[in-house]
Amino acid sequence: xxxxxxxxxxxxxxxxxxxxxxxxxxxxxxxxxxxxxxxxxxxxxxxxxxxxxxxxxxxxxxxxxxxxxxxxxxxxxxxxxxxxxxxxxxxxxxxxxxxxxxxxxxxxxxxxxxxx
Amino acid sequence: xxxxxxxxxxxxxxxxxxxxxxxxxxxxxxxxxxxxxxxxxxxxxxxxxxxxxxxxxxxxxxxxxxxxxxxxxxxxxxxxxxxxxxxxxxxxxxxxxxxxxxxxxxxxxx
Numbered sequence: 001x002x003x004x005x006x007x008x009x010x011x012x013x014x015x016x017x018x019x020x021x022x023x024x025x026x027x028x029x030x031x032x033x034x035x036x037x038x039x040x041x042x043x044x045x046x047x048x049x050x051x052x053x054x055x056x057x058x059x060x061x062x063x064x065x066x067x068x069x070x071x072x073x074x075x076x077x078x079x080x081x082x083x084x085x086x087x088x089x090x091x092x093x094x095x096x097x098x099x100x101x102x103x104x105x106x107x108x109x110x111x112x113x114x115x116x
Numbered sequence: 117x118x119x120x121x122x123x124x125x126x127x128x129x130x131x132x133x134x135x136x137x138x139x140x141x142x143x144x145x146x147x148x149x150x151x152x153x154x155x156x157x158x159x160x161x162x163x164x165x166x167x168x169x170x171x172x173x174x175x176x177x178x179x180x181x182x183x184x185x186x187x188x189x190x191x192x193x194x195x196x197x198x199x200x201x202x203x204x205x206x207x208x209x210x211x212x213x214x215x216x217x218x219x220x221x222x223x224x225x226x
Contacts, residue, residue, distance in 0.1 A: 032212070043218045045216075046213060046214070093158075098212055098214070100212065101145050101212065102163055103212075105148070107150075107157040107158050
């Protein structure tokens with residue numbers, strides 16, 4: 001069964017709306033989670049590393065104020081896309097685990113975000 | 117830095133074999149392989165660690181050539197269920213962050 005749950009699976013909203021996406025690890029405690037963005041037929045691009053109890057680490061080019069990450073517990077990380085615009089439309093995927101080279105990352109089912 | 121995957125796409129008949137390559141310009145700590153079906157999350161296949169090794173998962177296996185900074189994924193006697201996009205994720209800086217290649221789309225036909 002799934003070890004990482006992501007919710008919602010799909011969001012359609014108007015431009016200017018803020019959208020929150022949740023990522024939960026079900027079977028284990030995750031001090032670190034990762035947030036990716038994927039455009040159609042393209043690769044997974046790491047946006048940020050979410051750290052429990054501390055600030056997230058953002059990849060170069062990712063706006064911190066645009067993509068707010070909160071990792072308040074060992075099983076939950078949230079990504080909030082603030083004041084979303086059509087160019088923010090994408091497939092957002094979180095992962096948990098993988099905090100050692102020999103450990104896999106387990107991915108959530110992803111959230112398809114469409115901004116009208 | 118993003119690894120380079122080849123080929124971009126491959127079409128197979130059931131029972132045929134294929135090889136997918138993943139190359140990096142930097143030294144690697146580990147290589148992770150995932151398969152993603154359309155509209156779904158990537159599913160973990162296997163990890164290969166620095167030190168060079170080969171692993172297998174049913175009829176899917178992989179090798180890691182540390183000197184060449186390259187990994188290859190082997191699909192043997194392909195099945196319809198093998199269809200999907202295969203991504204390699206490479207760990208360069210031993211910080212567990214993965215950079216994913218552009219993906220190889222595999223289509224297996226009956």
